[in-house]
């Protein structure tokens with residue numbers, strides 16, 4: 258080590274300018290030389306960028322795919338939109354202009370063709386297409402990675418183990434837990450309305466979904482409903498979403514990414530560590546408890562216990578990573594959908610009245626609501642399907658990389674190493690897939706709407722993704738959305754505030770940046 262250090266010192270000394278008196282080497286001459294090298298480096302960099310742009314435009318294997326010149330030339334155009342929070346809308350405009358498949362960045366294709374679900378995400382092809390590494394990044398909880406970032410073999414093993422906790426049978430046993438929280442939601446909404454006149458529905462939906470998911474993941478709620486406020490951990494989670502978007506953009510520039518990691522202020526690193534610890538400590542505490550309460554781990558332990566009573570299937574890094582995934586994937590998404598549906602229904606009084614009537618005819622109290630009865634409410638289910646179409650909680654891309662040998666994607670040959678993705682928002686808002694794509698029309702999902710909307714390409718809507726890596730919590734999410742929406746409609750009449758009239762027009766940083774949705778609630782029967 259010391260020898261290496263001495264050698265380095267000698268090397269730098271040899272580079273230092275020597276004075277003209279000692280060896281005739283003039284300092285100015287040296288500076289000129291350095292300037293020359295510097296200029297040549299800049300020149301070379303420019304030359305490289307110029308040649309790269311020419312290559313991307315005229316020689317790249319994707320050159321025959323349509324897209325704007327700026328996007329085919331460099332990744333800057335798409336990155337600008339991501340940072341601005343307008344990526345899904347921009348992509349939507351590109352599809353309107355260029356058709357069902359668009360080259361939105363030099364190595365990247367977006368498509369709105371429903372065949373892509375089977376071709377790229379389906380069971381038959383999932384082993385060929387890999388998740389795009391830059392987009393998902395390494396697992397912060399270390400290796401072996403949890404569900405989201407595991408390779409296909411590691412994923413299949415973990416998924417088999419945890420899926421017991423998300424089965425219909427498990428959900429039936431979790432019904433009472435969920436009901437407890439929606440009853441508390443009604444109590445707290447009533448109290449907050451009396452106190453403040455107006456309540457922010459986005460917050461109350463978040464309180465509910467975070468408390469439910471924390472109960473199922475940590476065996477205890479976070480107390481958000483009880484206190485009617487976010488705890489710092491949840492606020493930090495929301496605050497970090499925009500930063501994560503920027504970090505995702507920086508990741509594509511290795512030099513900047515390296516600098517970011519090296520010079521990230523200590524307090525931010527510590528904040529991230531504390532944030533991760535919050536969830537890991539809670540799940541560790543839960544694992545030490547012996548209980549038969551039907552939370553996630555009761556099912557996983559039952560199915561995956563080894564001879565010593567430990568968990569044979571999940572290592573600590575996977576346990577921590579999956580708990581953290583459940584707490585993000587299973588909360589914000591469901592609350593987003595509830596907020597979106599609430600907004601759209603309150604723009605169309607006739608549809609709102611029809612839904613309220615269906616719910617109030619079916620139930621007199623939350624006690625009457627069962628999973629089976631809720632799943633049979635035609636109009637409620639149509640509203641949820643339409644909500645998932647018009648305001649998908651995961652609005653952007655879920656990118657995959659083609660295998661080295663290339664692959665067929667919707668009848669077109671795509672070379673190896675290409676990033677391909679179906680884009681939820683553009684696919685669901687395309688007039689080539691839907692009539693009146695920007696209108697909230699639950700009837701399109703019902704037999705009565707088939708005459709008018711029968712030509713809609715409903716197969717393209719897979720808001721929970723498709724194939725072996727689709728959403729694990731789909732059943733839970735559907736039940737939760739039905740239960741919460743039905744409870745709110747049964748218990749209150751709601752009037753959105755003036756400021757909330759334009760609520761839907763907000764940015765998207767991977768997830769929707771939802772503003773508050775203030776509403777006046779009147780308890781039914783008052």
Ligand code: HEM
Pocket residue numbers: 404405416582583584586587588590591594649650651655720721722725726727728729730731733734
């Ligand atoms: C309306 C609500 C929801 C929507 C629209 C939704 C959507 C999605 C989507 C699109 C994916 C695929 C992501 C990708 O491939 O990168 C996904 C994965 C996942 N979701 Fe959901 N989700 C919702 C609710 C939930 C809930 C309630 C849970 C409960 C824990 C959950 C847990 C997960 C998990 C664990 C994965 C990863 C699955 C795997 O890789 O095997 N999600 N979700």
